[in-house]
Amino acid sequence: MRVWSVKTDLDFHGGILDGASGSDGKTWVDGLVGVRANYSLTPEIYLTGWGMVGAGGANVDWDVAAALGYRFNERFSGVAGYRALGVNYRNDGFVFDVVQQGPIMGLVMRF
Template sequence: MKLSMALASALAAGLLITSPVRAADITSPMAPELKQTEGEGWTFAVSPYFWAAGMSGDTGLFGLPTVHLDMDFSDILNELDFAAMAIGEARYDRYSIFTDIMYTKISSGSGTPRGIIADHVGVTSETFAGLVGAGYSVLQDDRGNLDLVAGARVWHASTEISFSGGILDGVSREDSATWVDGLAGVRAKYSITDKVYFTGWGLVGAGGADLDWDVAGGIGYEFNDRFSAVAGYRALGVDYSSDGFVMDVVQQGPIFGVVMHF
């Protein structure tokens, strides 16, 4: 039960997932990198992605002492109800507008040893992280680009603990937090061949959290002008605490995505 509540707490703090990953589940302004297309006017790209992230760090709810977490992705996946992640970008010449959305919901429960205070305790956690930003290419040619980017990420995490049976039958308690962080950094793409390209990004900032950062790198393959795929590695960290709600965690793991251009 301690593990379930700890997992729920961490996920709730906003991290990580929505394709499977964990609370915090979570975001970066561009996972995976979106391919540029030649031509005049606006171009657009959408990329649903999957992040198989584990989590380590400290979390706390209801003002109770913090709990240290050290979980791999399989631990998180066992209690995951739903997860979804997607990113979109609109680009015009050197200018770009992008968004990265992550949502996850996990639940767990267990019986109590004696069943006096309660027969069963359930924990449900939901986490949303949404990033909106803009970028400008300071370097750009036919093989790639280097963009300076800035934006804001909104986090919302909530965890509900409910009791059934025993003295606490029907009792439930919820703890939640919402905050906004400003982020700035770079992202880049470089075509190694006509089909294979490297992509990566790095962001850091703060606001409601003392620290919010996100880095990743990956290799992409272009099947045609409309579709490509990216595989790489991503790490994201957030250090937030307020009114007894604590989330000081790092999430990291492989990331996979399909990019659709139009």
């Protein structure tokens, strides 16, 4: 499950809209299903990735990633890759239809 909470505030300063302001936002929950996989290239270096899709409050919610990992030891790894995350939510005139994408880096701890 993924919880989304989005809020936008607008405040105008100067000009004919001086002092005007507005705010809108929504919170919703989507259920997701997907797969995550790792493939070892060497004992230390591996490929990892995931793909998920779902819906609930949103019409569609998806998340995909691919990364290259390096195992420092049995417990810790570092990863670097690329991720894209999208959602299409429409309710009561509020629209949040976005795709966010870019590089990712992280530290993985296994326990």
